[in-house]
Amino acid sequence: MNIEEHVKFINPASMPAGPGYSSVVEATNVTTIYISGQIALNPAGEIVGAGDLAAQTKQVFENIRHALEAASVDFRHVVKLTFFLTDISLMPVVRSIRDEYINLANPPASSAVEVRRLVRDELLIEVEAIAVRA
Structure with missing residues (x-):
């Protein structure tokens, strides 16, 4: 799909x-x-990077990459990301890793929210994505 034909x-x-x-x-x-x-769960269901936001963020984006591939798309097709962090002041760490994945020329729409906790106490980040395919 030529994303430029369908997404502005x-x-x-x-x-x-x-x-x-x-x-x-x-x-x-x-x-x-x-x-x-x-x-930040690996395919075996184990937490990756307990206490390490960079390691957790990398695993999260790898999980999103696998989900996108399952739908026959990639990060160029992502139009929206929503971030949930237990410490929003660490968003620069998340952005540096996110930037390894997204299209920096046309980044997706984005929201970031600080939350008190996630589904497991060891988790520091959760990310939702919306992508499109023609």
Whole structure:
């Protein structure tokens, strides 16, 4: 799929510019793919990087990569990411790893939320993704 034919990443001059995300994403004539919140579990169900946000974030993005591949797409097709962190002040750590995966020229829309805790106490991050396919 030529993503550029179906998805427009928009950053209106009338809105404040965000670092590393698009303010608006318009997708037409596509199938929407919703990826459940991914946590730092490896294929054996073991937590990766207990206490290490960078290691957990890397595992989360690898899990998202596998989910995207299962739907026959990749990170170029991601139009929205939602981050849940137990410490939002560490978002720069997350962004540095996220930037290894996403299309930096047309980054997806994004939201980040600090939460008191996730499904397991050892987890520091969870990420949901929405992708599209023509």
